[in-house]
Amino acid sequence: MSGNLAIDVSGLTKHFGTKIAVDHVDIAVPEGEVWGFLGPNGSGKTTTIRMLCGLLHADEGQGTCLGYDVRTQSEQIKRETGYMTQRFSFWEDLSIRENLDFVARMYELDDRKAKVNSTLDRLGLVKRQNQMAGALSGGWKQRLALAACMLHSPKLLLLDEPTAGVDPKARRDFWEEIHTLSDAGLTVLVSTHYMDEAERCDRIVYIQNGKLIARGTVAEVIAQSKLFTFIVEGEDVRRFVQRLQDEPGVEHAAFFGAALHVTGLDRDALEHALAPYRNESGITVLEAPPSLEDVFIHLQEQAQ
């Protein structure tokens, strides 16, 4: 890692009418890293990404993307950035090849045909190249979209919830691809709601109501939260949930699969709340490090 920053913005702010969508956000992503961009729906992730790639003007704030000024040099940024929109935004009434070819021409790529061919080949879509893009399934659309925004060999990839609605296998393959690209030096900022995806990022930033409220590695973000979590397992734990949630000291009690995570800031209070259940037969109560999801649920509930 050269230590250069691919994204270096501070005080980024955007209003829509009277609502403040992004509120003085600072992000500094070193070249070659994969950063996860997390936060609840409507927290300002998409708006931030759009400001980074010049699709929205920031009301306030300054900084650079790939060394170009985000306020004045969006043309240069667009040329070296790949942006994958949240919703599939290629032309459904063009074929797969036609879409790729159009993108290649937009970026005035040399050796267009070869690049389109090799992309089709790599995607395994050579046989289906003449199918309309609209006929593809969700997972294939996502692969096509990624390939299309990689076509001009960008240095920075901005991905807005790329894996929403995609099956687990496709999601896994997608992340394999992201890491391969990152190893080759590409910088990636990817927004997601999936914790397993967040855990595959070098660093994460968490944004809520337009404000950036947590950042760091997954371990750092968990540590910063100062949360304690106990895992309650056993038969019929379901019946305890409501009662546990109302206990003092319990921030939230939520299921992760079959296990109930009981989380709070005060360890003693948690112990006290859980004491009666330790004696129940068939129930185990064990302390465990809080998961990222515990932290996010906590952050989100705190904001309300």
Place this chain on the structure above:
Amino acid sequence: MSSFSLSRLAAMLAKEFLQMRRDRLTLGMIVGVPVMQLFLFGFAINLNPKALPTAISIDDPGTFSNSIVAALENSSYLDVIRETKSPQEARRLLDEGKVLFVVEIPENFSRDIVRGAQPDLVVETDATDPAAGSYALAAINSLATTALRDDLVGPLAARAQGPPPFNVVSHLLYNPESITQYNIIPGLLAVILTMTMVLMTCLSLTRERERGTYENLLAMPATPLEIMIGKITPNIMIGAVQSTIILLVAKFVFNVPMIGSFGLLAVALAFYITANLAVGYTFSTIAQNQLQAMQMTMFFLLPAILLSGFAFPFEGMPVWAQWIGEVLPATHFLRIVRGILLKGNGFGEIWPNLWPLILFMFVAGSFALARFRRTLD
């Protein structure tokens, strides 16, 4: 199958009304279009047009001429906007469409009346729109018996009796058989092009926005001018194809005369098509979805049909409606296409209607480019 439920129906109705209320533009159209139609049909349209612009060429000044001019001016059907000694000038006004009638008082008119020789009062009519002038022509014809009544006294009193002192001879120019199609078919060129050009352009950009592909387009390094020219050019070609079809049908099915230059018509067509595309492009920067794009097109099309002189005589409209008409590209193109095809107008005669078209094109085009956002703001 479940039975018909009133409460489900109520839910359905409530949902529909909520959605209707939230689509402000459609709601505006529901109110706006009938009001517009009421005003246009009610006030602007006049199938019995009066005060039609008329020129008089006088080759024999005198008492009789004065009385005829006075009688013409008194007639509510005519508005004498020009008196001239030169029949050529009068004819030019007719060619340019500045007047619909030219009344020619020939040499020795007075002498021939005194002699009882029944001279001819020649009335040349622009018959491209046969409906426009028919009432006025009837009014002129009736002048033969009444115009000189007060002058034919004393020794001439005998002339007031018996046959009229002069004959009214009318020449229907440009469309001597008063065939309505000769007027309507070239006019349709203007209307059809407005409809398809505005709609096609408006839809093509709105569709990108509706489907989300617009964001992708903006994220790529395309400039507004590239996008605009790219969006407009295919529609220019469609316009050219449509024009060709309409002109071929006009020629071979309706036998519409085509006297003027096709090159000149092509030039005017190019400006007219581009002007309409610019309007469509501007609309597309405003419309949120394809339905709104259609509605905005209708809002533009309605005046283009009603106030341009296509469906109803332009001269019959009140001044305010004529002003609105003058702003519309369809009005000017209509005059150009009728002028070229039926009158054989050259560049000089169509220029007064060509420059407003070009001006409109530039204003609408700049507006479209200025409205275009390179961002999603």
